[in-house]
Amino acid sequence: MAAQLHPLTAGISPETAGAAPGDELAGLWRQAAERAIAYRNGILDRRVSPDPRAVAQVVERLGGALPEGPTDPARMIEDLDRYGSPATMASTGGRFFGFVIGSSLPATVAAGWLATAWDQNTGLLVAAPATTLLEQVALGWILEILDLPRASGGAFVTGCQAANFTGLAAARHALLKRMGWDVESQGLFGAPELPVVVGGDAHSTIFKALAMLGLGRDRVIRVPIDSQGRLRAEALPDLPGPAIVCIQQGNVNSGAFDPAGPVVEWARARNAWVHVDGAFGLWARATRSRAHLAQGVEGADSWATDAHKWLNVPYDCGIVLVRDKSALRGAMGTGAAYLQESPVREPMHYTPELSRRARGVEVWAALKTLGRAGVADLVERSCRHAARFAKALRESGFEVMNDVVINQVLVSFGNDAVTRSVIERLQAEGTCFCSGTEWQGRAAMRISVSSWATTAEDVERSLEAMRRVHREVTAA
């Protein structure tokens, strides 16, 4: 088998590359796979943040002048592993709790490898039949597991930033169309007014999406929030006409959920469009124990979420879902004489991109191998670990600043200076990794449990490190 593969020596051309090239390619791919296996096996015991000396070497060892001629690919992989791997963040391991960054399930990495070898341009069915059809299957499964309207349209995009952009583009299309304005053709100059309502603690990606869509980041009506960052539904403005209202399921800091039911009701009375930013919180709907937190979002019009966060597929993968498929297509549709279309769903009509990698394959692999029960377990386990963190930190005398409803914990170690020093030292020390934020005007350490790989032992080891680092900071 291997001997029939194309040569890759020097990458010049199959004709000039020499004899017995297939073995060489197979050897290279095996080498890369073996190095990847060693990397992932080592990640569980490794320090979480990379040694700064390794980071300092990346550009020194892998940079330099643009090569004038070829480099042996095996040597390239060896160098990439030798100097690149130690400079990575161990975010695939069990003790990374920074930002909201998921690990990747081994099965999804394997599926991703195969799909990368397929190298399918998943914008058009005729160019990529297997992956285009698999994406359709995966989208159907996503609607099922998140229990959202089954006839919705959707697409795989780079992340929740792109999903928010795409969902809001569909909203802009639909609402302006209702007012007799074709925004895709006519642009926004002279368009009817389209108010946008957001919660006072909406994620930064909503504002960037609004900016990119010409709806303006500062033009929004901000609704007051409660102590957990939740939009207060009773404070929604009394708008007369159509509007877009953005709600959040899973505040990036506290994990709190905006009250979807009352917002949807408010929107229905006004012909408004409800867009849901559910980057990670929407996955509560995949569980029995926490689905109630996101109850009512099924009444919304568009939903944005991530697979690279809680579903633990490799970066990058976001998902946009839109109740009215034609609104999504109206906003994202494209075409050209050379783009040969089929009667079935063409991904290029539903995403901002034309050419794109087969992101849905890894989502398909995650859902296929975990099943409903496995996804629920992944989410519920993360929440239990977060609850353990909160309980133990409180017992150690620290302040847990949020109601821990899902996987997010906010901690103060005393005053802001101490909290910031604990975060800095903890990151440098390497047992675990937590990032920082400001919560209601105060410094906070964020713990986000988003990895299948986190064990109870990881949690206890991390807690010990937090207590130790706090002692060191206060002693200093």
Ligand SMILES: Cc1ncc(COP(=O)(O)O)c(C=O)c1O
């Ligand atoms: C609520 C929320 N929305 C959007 C995003 C952006 O997601 P991404 O980084 O995948 O674009 C995040 C990221 O943490 C988030 O928590």
